[in-house]
Amino acid sequence: NYCDIDVNECFESEEKQSSLCQNGGQCINTYGSYICSCTTEYYGKHCEYSFNPCNFDNTSICFNGGICLPSSDGIGTLCVCPKGFTGPQCREQINECTGHHSCANDGICLDLVGKYHCLCPIGTYGMNCEFTSKQICTNQSCSDNVNVRNCTTNVSCLYTNYI
Incomplete structure (x- = not known):
């Protein structure tokens, strides 16, 4: 039956494939649809949002004007403290x-x-x-x-x- 045939949305056309999953995400065909498997730096249905652990992890909040950055391993965070402050969250005044x-x-x-x-x-x-x-x-x-x-x-x- 023609209605039971699954269309592979990931490979329907080369142009459409590149627009389905963004930022290096891999398109995975499912029955009647598709999902995007995103890299660790992105999330969303189409991998369109940049993941910044500073926005989601309450322990990574930097104080006294410190700037939160994702750590080099992409898992944790670190704070870059302004002049006069130190510590993991810039809480300690020098x-x-x-x-x-x-x-x-x-x-x-x-x-x-x-x-x-x-x-x-x-x-x-x-x-x-x-x-x-x-x-x-x-x-x-x-x-x-x-x-x-x-x-x-x-x-x-x-x-x-x-x-």
Whole structure:
């Protein structure tokens, strides 16, 4: 009977075959229809959707602006962390005050996201409080925004180059 003959949709025409399964998917004929066997990177009836494990695996969520990427094996994920963060999900803030960053001359290190800042004691300045200011003593009144320390009786000590 002619109605019982299965048409092989996968090989009906070469042009149609290439449009049935996309992105390297293999067409498999079934009785009265077909299915596409997709590569591991794609899914969907015609393998038309790109599979990104970052969109489906809740454990792969990256925090603090981290970027989720599929791992090289195509199974898991990894997070590319922004400056100042580390760890599998970028949850850990890096303490920039530890290690090679230090404040000289008893400066106090403030850990900021992706950087640090030294609070320099009076008389010092620079990124790491590494410079010492020159002292100029005067008996005149001081303008605002100038660090002042007592020198001797009736005079003030001005620190220059202070940040």
